[in-house]
Amino acid sequence: MTRTRRHPHSEAGYPAERSGATFLAVAQRNLCLARGYSPAALAAEDPWCPDPVAELAAWIGRMEEAERFQRVAARRCVEDARRHDAGPDPRWLSIDPTDAAEFADSVMRARGAIAAMLGPDPAAALAARYDVLVRWRADDEAGGWRPSC
Known part of the structure; x- marks a missing residue:
C-alpha cells in the first residue's frame, strides 16, 4: 500500500505509543497548572466562587486522579504495543517498508518520553x-504536516 502523500496520522508517524505519551503529557501539564494556582488567584478569576480553598483542593484532586489514570494508560499502551508486536501479526508488517525508519523512530521517541514522564527525575519528566x-x-509542521487541532 504505497502512497505518495500519507495522511499525517498514519501508523508510521503516529503509533499508539504517541497517543499514550500525549495524553500523559497533557495530564501532567494540567496537574502542574492546578498546583501552581492559589486560592487568591482563583477568587480573583471567579469572584462568585464561594470557597476558593475548597474549589482549588477539588480541582487539584481531579487533576491528580487524571494524571494517575493517564500513567496507567500510558504503561498499558506500551505493554499492549509490545505484546501485539511480539504476536503473530505485528504492527510493523502493515507499515510501508519506506516508512519503517519513521515508525521505529516514532515508537522509540514515544516510549522514551513515557519512560521519562513515569520516572523519578522531575527534570527529565519536564523535558x-x-x-x-x-x-x-x-x-x-517542519515535515509539511499541519495538525488539525
Missing part, C-alpha cells in the same frame, strides 16, 4: 513533556 507538547508538533 519529555516539552518534547511531546511542543517539539513533536514543530517536527510535524
